Amino acid sequence: MNIWNLIRNNFVQRAHTRRPDDLVPVPENFRADLVHETNLCVACETCAYVCSPGAITFDRSQLGRAAWQYQMLQCTYCGRCVESCPTDALSFGTTPQLLVHSLELTRHEIETFPCTRCGAEMIPLPDAVLEKQYGFPVPTEMAALNRLCTRCRKKVTSEAVKRGFTGR
Ligand code: SF4
Numbered sequence: 001m002n003i004w005n006l007i008r009n010n011f012v013q014r015a016h017t018r019r020p021d022d023l024v025p026v027p028e029n030f031r032a033d034l035v036h037e038t039n040l041c042v043a044c045e046t047c048a049y050v051c052s053p054g055a056i057t058f059d060r061s062q063l064g065r066a067a068w069q070y071q072m073l074q075c076t077y078c079g080r081c082v083e084s085c086p087t088d089a090l091s092f093g094t095t096p097q098l099l100v101h102s103l104e105l106t107r108h109e110i111e112t113f114p115c116t117r118c119g120a121e122m123i124p125l126p127d128a129v130l131e132k133q134y135g136f137p138v139p140t141e142m143a144a145l146n147r148l149c150t151r152c153r154k155k156v157t158s159e160a161v162k163r164g165f166t167g168r
């Protein structure tokens, strides 16, 4: 192509450069930042277990709290943690934003409570999750079970089954 054709084509063809007000549309299911809602998290560690690159870790060194930790630089945005979270505490933002890459961990602390039967540290399911599961108001029996640690919940359930069979 000679130079005159090139100049003519540049005049005829529309510009390829996108203008600031002509943004590329955001694709459906776009994964922006990973959002962790601390008030919905029960520190079950499922997200850390399924995260192959180890972007999510837990710190349980402090009494009375568990810390959910996220290292953005290790995250591949695969979404396995979001799919696996039993309480929907994890999701992806959908708005593209300028991500500031930082070596600093994102750290969210989750308070633990004593089991009402044995006093062991535990984290009850948040009210929103219980209500979604059992409706509102949450049955008293379920609310009481929710304040027990896993071990005591198993004991209470097996005692109830035993009572059902033996009557005592
Ligand atoms: S899977 Fe969900 S509830 Fe469990 S620790 Fe991770 S964010 Fe919290």
Ligand code: SF4
Binding pocket: 034, 047, 050, 051, 052, 053, 054, 055, 056, 074, 075, 076, 077, 078, 079, 080, 081, 082
């Ligand atoms: S999106 Fe994937 S890589 Fe990122 S924290 Fe979740 S499981 Fe790990």
